[in-house]
Amino acid sequence: MKGQTTETGFFRGAGIGAVAGAITAVQLLESLADGESLSKVALLVSLVNGKVFIEWVSPAVLKAYQWQMNSLDSTYREISDIYDVNGGKGLSRSCIQKLPMQEFHSIERIKSREESYCSICIQGLKDGEMARNLPRCGHIFHLKCIDEWLSRQGTCPMCREHVLDGDGEEV
Known part of the structure; x- marks a missing residue:
């Protein structure tokens, strides 16, 4: 992924x-x-085992x-709103909630030789996790991942099949 760099x-x-x-120098x-x-070993251990360094740097990097x-997401949204790049908009929360959801069981996927990972977050689906199976194409995703996706896009992230038909009804 490409990020923005700034002087600040x-x-x-x-x-x-x-x-x-x-x-670290004070320590x-x-x-x-x-x-x-003050040997090289003590210096190295202090640098490697610096809890303060991790406590300060990790949140800054994450932030x-x-x-x-x-900022990239908001820029993309602004561009797509201005130029109507993506055509269709996301689904309402009530439409998303009407879509079928199920408890995931890997043994069923192994028998049918279907993929058992969420292509949105690229993480494997675990037994007992709640998943959403899209009715038109049959692709399966983590509940949280696909709900977020569908709130922005009304299509399957794998095959771009529309989740709802033209009348806004589930197929």
Whole structure:
């Protein structure tokens, strides 16, 4: 996936790196003051085992990723709204709730030699999970994944078959 880069993102990342480095340096100086030797091994262990580094960097990376994905998503929505790129819109929550759902059982899929993973999130369906089976094409997805998809698009993500017929009725 391609994300947007900005100067503020670059400077923010550099700032977080500088703060994490300063905290690591303070930790090293504290360990030196406690009488521990400042060897290469101690330095390496401190850097690798730095809980502070992980606590500071992980949320920042996650937040940056989510920000970029949200900005790309909103940009795509704006473009599709302006130019009507995707033609059809998503389904209402009530239409989605009327679609059949089932408890997934892998043994049934093995017998029929059908795929047993959700092509939206690319994760395997697990026994006992609730799934939604689209009535026109028969493709199966995680309930949460397909509901989110159908709220934006009224077609199957695999074959682009319309989930509802022209009258808005389930087939």
